[in-house]
Amino acid sequence: MIETTAPSAVSAGKTTPVISAKSLDLTFQTNDGPVHALSGVDLDIGKGEFVSFIGPSGCGKTTFLRCVAALETPTGGTLTVNGMSPDAARKARAYGYVFQAAGLYPWRTIEKNIALPLEIMGYSKAEQSERIARVLDLVELSNFGKKYPWQLSGGMQQRASIARALAFDADILLMDEPFGALDEIVRDHLNEQLLALWARTEKTIGFVTHSIPEAVYLSTKIVVMSPRPGRITDVIDSPLPKERPLDIRDTPEFLQIAHRVRDGLRAGHAYDD
Amino acid sequence: MQGGVASDMRSFLPIMTVLGVIVLIWYAAVAPMNIRGALDVAERGGADVVPPESRARFEQPVWRLMVDNPQHIAAGYALDRPRLPTPQQVGQELWKTTGEMALKGRAMSKRSLLYHGWITLQSTLWGFALGTALGMAGAIAIVYSRVVDMSLMPWAIISQTVPIVALAPMIIVLSSQVGIEGRGVPKAIISAYLCYFPVLVGMVKGLRSPASAQLDLLKTYSASSLQGFLKLRLPASMPYFFTSLKIGIAAALVGTIVGELPTGAISGLGARILIGDQFGTPLAIWAALFAAAILAGALVTLLDLMQRVTLRRMGMQA
Numbered sequence A: 001m002i003e004t005t006a007p008s009a010v011s012a013g014k015t016t017p018v019i020s021a022k023s024l025d026l027t028f029q030t031n032d033g034p035v036h037a038l039s040g041v042d043l044d045i046g047k048g049e050f051v052s053f054i055g056p057s058g059c060g061k062t063t064f065l066r067c068v069a070a071l072e073t074p075t076g077g078t079l080t081v082n083g084m085s086p087d088a089a090r091k092a093r094a095y096g097y098v099f100q101a102a103g104l105y106p107w108r109t110i111e112k113n114i115a116l117p118l119e120i121m122g123y124s125k126a127e128q129s130e131r132i133a134r135v136l137d138l139v140e141l142s143n144f145g146k147k148y149p150w151q152l153s154g155g156m157q158q159r160a161s162i163a164r165a166l167a168f169d170a171d172i173l174l175m176d177e178p179f180g181a182l183d184e185i186v187r188d189h190l191n192e193q194l195l196a197l198w199a200r201t202e203k204t205i206g207f208v209t210h211s212i213p214e215a216v217y218l219s220t221k222i223v224v225m226s227p228r229p230g231r232i233t234d235v236i237d238s239p240l241p242k243e244r245p246l247d248i249r250d251t252p253e254f255l256q257i258a259h260r261v262r263d264g265l266r267a268g269h270a271y272d273d
Numbered sequence B: 001m002q003g004g005v006a007s008d009m010r011s012f013l014p015i016m017t018v019l020g021v022i023v024l025i026w027y028a029a030v031a032p033m034n035i036r037g038a039l040d041v042a043e044r045g046g047a048d049v050v051p052p053e054s055r056a057r058f059e060q061p062v063w064r065l066m067v068d069n070p071q072h073i074a075a076g077y078a079l080d081r082p083r084l085p086t087p088q089q090v091g092q093e094l095w096k097t098t099g100e101m102a103l104k105g106r107a108m109s110k111r112s113l114l115y116h117g118w119i120t121l122q123s124t125l126w127g128f129a130l131g132t133a134l135g136m137a138g139a140i141a142i143v144y145s146r147v148v149d150m151s152l153m154p155w156a157i158i159s160q161t162v163p164i165v166a167l168a169p170m171i172i173v174l175s176s177q178v179g180i181e182g183r184g185v186p187k188a189i190i191s192a193y194l195c196y197f198p199v200l201v202g203m204v205k206g207l208r209s210p211a212s213a214q215l216d217l218l219k220t221y222s223a224s225s226l227q228g229f230l231k232l233r234l235p236a237s238m239p240y241f242f243t244s245l246k247i248g249i250a251a252a253l254v255g256t257i258v259g260e261l262p263t264g265a266i267s268g269l270g271a272r273i274l275i276g277d278q279f280g281t282p283l284a285i286w287a288a289l290f291a292a293a294i295l296a297g298a299l300v301t302l303l304d305l306m307q308r309v310t311l312r313r314m315g316m317q318a
Helices: A061-068 A086-091 A109-123 A123-136 A154-164 A182-199 A212-218 A247-248 A252-268 B002-042 B053-061 B063-070 B076-077 B087-097 B101-102 B113-144 B146-159 B164-177 B185-205 B212-220 B225-235 B238-260 B271-278 B281-311
Strands: A019-031 A031-044 A050-054 A075-081 A093-100 A173-175 A204-209 A220-224 A231-238
Touching: A019 A061, A031 A061, A031 A123, A031 A231, A050 A212, A061 A075, A061 A173, A061 A204, A061 A220, A075 A086, A093 B225, A109 A123, A109 A154, A109 B076, A109 B225, A123 A154, A123 A182, A154 A173, A154 A182, A173 A231, A173 B164, A182 A212, A182 B146, A212 A247, A212 A252, A220 A252, A231 A252, B002 B053, B002 B063, B002 B087, B053 B164, B087 B101, B087 B281, B113 B146, B113 B185, B113 B225, B113 B238, B113 B271, B113 B281, B146 B185, B164 B185, B185 B225, B185 B238, B212 B225, B212 B271, B225 B238, B238 B271, B238 B281, B271 B281
Parallel strands: A050 A204, A050 A220, A093 A173, A173 A204
Antiparallel strands: A019 A031, A019 A075, A220 A231
C-alpha cells in the first residue's frame, strides 16, 4: 500500500484530511450469516483531492461512500468527515451526494429539482434563484431550468442531479457511479465537464466507478478495492497533471497507471464465482 | 396534449365496436327471454300458439317454442312487461323518468329518476368523502408506523370479506338505535365502508412508491419526515391517488345502492330497483340500473379529467 500523506497529515503545517478512516469495519448481519462489507479500511482524503474507488461488486466501494454520508453506520473503527462524525458532518451540510440514477422528481422542473435541498435547508427565495442560476451555469444547463426531467437526455439529467448536489455549497461531493448508466461518448463528455467543474470549484470528490479508464482519467488518487471481505488492496497517487485533455488516455503514463489498477483488481479477485 | 386527443380517437373505435357487439347480443337475447311472455299475450288475444296451454309451454325449452311459433317472436320485442326489455325500451323508460319529467318541471318528483339519483348521489359523495379520508389516514399511519402496518392491514383486508349485504341492515339498525334519523347517515357509512379500502391500498402503494435512493437523497439533506412526506411521498403518490379515487367512488356508489336495497328505503336508485322487483315492473328496474351505471360513469369520468388536469399541471405525463 502506498500512502504518502497519512503519516504526516496531523503534523503542523499540513492540512488535516477532509475524510479520515482508521481500521473501519462494517459487517451486515444477514440470514446467510455475517457479510463483511468493509474490513480494516484505512484511508485519508485531503482537501481538493479527486479520489476514485474502483473494484468488483461487493468490494465495499459504495458502502464506504455511504458510511462517509452517514447512510450506513460502521460497526468498528473510526471515521471522521471534516474532523466530525459523519452524522454531525451531514447536519453541517458537509457533502452533496450524487446517486447512480439521477433521481430527479418528475413533478418538478429542473430549477425546482435543484431548489429541493435549498427549500429543505430553508434558504430564502432570492438566494434560491441566485444559487440555481449559478449551478445550472456550472453544469451548462442554463437554458433548461424550466424543462421537466423527461424532456432531458440521460446525460443532462445526471448533470442536473450534480447541480442539485452543488447547490448548497458543500465542500465534498460524493458520487456513486454517476455515469454508470450512460453510453461511452456521453460519459467521456461528462468526465471532461466534471474535471472542469472540479478545477473551478476546488471540491473534494469521492467517486465510485467500475471503469478503469474513467478512474485513471479523473483521479488524483485511485483506491483499488476487493471483495470478501471488502478491503483496500492498493492506493495509487496519480502522477498525471491537473490539466487533462481526453487524449491523455493514450499516453504511456496513463496506460501505466491503468495497468497497475488492472493488476490490483486481478490480484484481489477471488475467481470463485 | 396532442397525444391525449390522438389516444382518445384511437380508443373511440374499439369502445364503439364492443358497445355494438353488446347491443347485438342483447337484441338477440330478447327473443328467447321474452318468447313465453309473447305467447301468453298472443294466447289471450285468441291467436294460435303451440302448445296452446301456458302450463304445457312451461315444460318446453324456449328454443322449441321459438321454432314452433316463429310468427310470435317479433311480439317479444314490444311487450309491456318484458322479462328482458330491448335497449330501445330501456332508453324510452329512462327518458320518460328523467328528461321528459324535467321538461315538464317535475324533475324532483318522487317518480323521477333524477330525484332518486340525487338522493343516491348525496349519500355516495358523503360516503366517498368519509371513506377517502379514512383510507388516506390509514395509509399514512401504515406507511409511517410498522406497528400500525402489522396490526391494521390484516383487519382492513378482513373487513372486505364480510358481505356488505349482511352488514348493511345492521348498520341501519344500530344507527337508528343511537338516535340518527333517516337513512342518509347509515347509507353514507355503508358507502364509506366499501370505499375506504381501495383508497387505503392504493395510497399505501403510492406513498411507498419512491425508490430507496430518493429516500436516501432526502436523508443526505437531513430532511424531517414531514418534509419527506410533503415533498416526496405525497406528490409521488398522486397517480396512485387518482386511480384509488376512481375505484373508490365506484365502490361508494355500489355501497349506497346496497344500503338502499334490503333496508326498506323508499328513495334512491337502490330503492327503485327493489320496488320495481316487488311490483313486477322490469322496465323500472332496468331504467334504475342504467341510471346508476350512467351516474357511476359520470363520476369516474369527472375524476379522470381531474387526474389529467392535475398530473399535467404537475408536469407528469398522464
